[in-house]
Amino acid sequence: MNRLQNKVAIVTGGGAGIGEAIAKKFAQEGAAVVVAGFPQDPVQAVVDEIKAAGGRATGFEGDLSSQAVAEACVQTAVGEFGQLDILVNNAGTFPAASELDEYPVEAFEYMVKNNIYTTFHMSRAALPELQKTHGNIVTAGSEAGHMGEPMNTPYGGTKGFNHAFTKGIAAEQAKHGVRANCVGPGPIDTAWTHKETGPMTAEMEKQTTEGVPMGRRGTTEEVANVYLFLASDEASYVTGAIYYVDGGTTISKSSAGAQVPADLKKEPTGKLDIQHKLDGNTEVRPENAGHMLHKAD
Numbered sequence: 001m002n003r004l005q006n007k008v009a010i011v012t013g014g015g016a017g018i019g020e021a022i023a024k025k026f027a028q029e030g031a032a033v034v035v036a037g038f039p040q041d042p043v044q045a046v047v048d049e050i051k052a053a054g055g056r057a058t059g060f061e062g063d064l065s066s067q068a069v070a071e072a073c074v075q076t077a078v079g080e081f082g083q084l085d086i087l088v089n090n091a092g093t094f095p096a097a098s099e100l101d102e103y104p105v106e107a108f109e110y111m112v113k114n115n116i117y118t119t120f121h122m123s124r125a126a127l128p129e130l131q132k133t134h135g136n137i138v139t140a141g142s143e144a145g146h147m148g149e150p151m152n153t154p155y156g157g158t159k160g161f162n163h164a165f166t167k168g169i170a171a172e173q174a175k176h177g178v179r180a181n182c183v184g185p186g187p188i189d190t191a192w193t194h195k196e197t198g199p200m201t202a203e204m205e206k207q208t209t210e211g212v213p214m215g216r217r218g219t220t221e222e223v224a225n226v227y228l229f230l231a232s233d234e235a236s237y238v239t240g241a242i243y244y245v246d247g248g249t250t251i252s253k254s255s256a257g258a259q260v261p262a263d264l265k266k267e268p269t270g271k272l273d274i275q276h277k278l279d280g281n282t283e284v285r286p287e288n289a290g291h292m293l294h295k296a297d
Contacts, residue, residue: 003232005030008081010073012064012122013091015041016280017190018140021220022088022227024272027055029228032081036060036073037091042276049273056081064091065113070121074129084129086231089119089139089162097204100153108154115158123169127178134177136239138230139166141182143246151204159184163242170240179239181230186246189217189267190277213248215260220277221270 009026013019015037023035027050035050035057037043043059050057060076062069077084093114096107123137130137144152145159162182169180187208194205209217223245229235230243244250 001028002030003228003234004086007031007085007231008034008077008083009086009088009231010034010036010060010077010084010122010126011088011090012036012073012118013041013140013280014088015043015046016276018185018188018220018223019088019090020046020276020279021224021272021274022090023057024050024053024055024274025221025224025228026086026088026231027057028053028272029232031086032056034058034060034073034077034080036062036064037280038063042279046276049275053273064122065117067121067125070118071125073122074125078129083133084126085133085135087122087126087130087135087137088227088231089122089137091115091118091122092140092158094152094155097151097201099151103154111154111158115155116161119162119165123165127173127176130178131173131176136179136181136231136235137166137169138227139180139182141166141184141242143184143186143244143250146184146242146244146250166242167240174239179235181235181238181240182242183223183226183230184242184244184246184250185218185223186244186249187212187217188223188245189219190280211249211252212246213252213260215265216247216267218245218247219267219270220274221272222268224272 009031011019011023014023014035023033027033035043035046039061043061047057047059058080060073064070093111096104139162141163142159144156145163149156166180166182226243226245
């Protein structure tokens with residue numbers, strides 16, 4: 001406990017899914033957390049839940065792909081808590097699933113806006129403050145950004161950008177005492193990987209879990225644990241790295257998961273009070289253009 005004592009962190013996309021777990025894990029470990037997200041996400045609910053558990057948090061709602069909004073988010077952290085030590089670039093979207101020749105252009109543009117522009121603007125705005133505290137950035141990559149992903153080709157491309165972008169920051173900012181690393185989740189138990197709440201079809205959902213050697217989705221808390229390590233001083237000699245939290249997906253694109261006994265496929269219970277893992281709109285916003293998505297009936 002208290003591995004982030006006296007630290008201040010911004011967690012983008014902090015109102016749902018992996019972001020909720022990161023925000024709660026960081027608060028549990030002593031950080032003051034700015035939970036940032038879209039107005040439609042349960043940002044305030046996560047803030048209230050952190051405070052109810054004895055942590056420190058404030059919310060920030062807005063479109064972080066805008067330079068002005070990103071700068072305002074950073075200033076919220078400094079204004080509320082006096083400094084900024086950690087930026088978690090977790091925000092991102094996964095609005096559609098189809099082969100590239102049928103992929104909706106609107107979905108691609110929306111994804112680039114939220115997966116790339118947000119990471120760029122938040123990192124750019126945060127660096128002057130992180131240089132003062134010798135802080136660090138942890139950005140969401142993906143196993144799709146490492147290997148490419150059928151039916152998710154553009155998504156993997158945006159995550160590949162985040163991988164290279166993070167390594168560039170790490171090399172460039174080391175002279176200022178700033179570290180930068182990536183976390184690359186595989187299939188995680190969030191709205192994105194369920195056919196009822198995301199763009200995956202039933203067949204894609206089945207293939208996703210069977211392609212994991214451990215035979216199951218990861219939990220949001222399991223991902224948050226890795227973010228915690230990289231953001232903490234325990235990772236003081238780690239920069240420019242990509243840590244995959246994928247149950248072995250990147251080493252075995254096969255049906256190995258189908259061979260795992262049922263008792264080993266059970267997700268661990270965890271210790272965090274996770275309430276919003278399936279929240280968060282996975283569709284293009286603000287238009288909510290659900291007609292563009294390829295979903296199961």
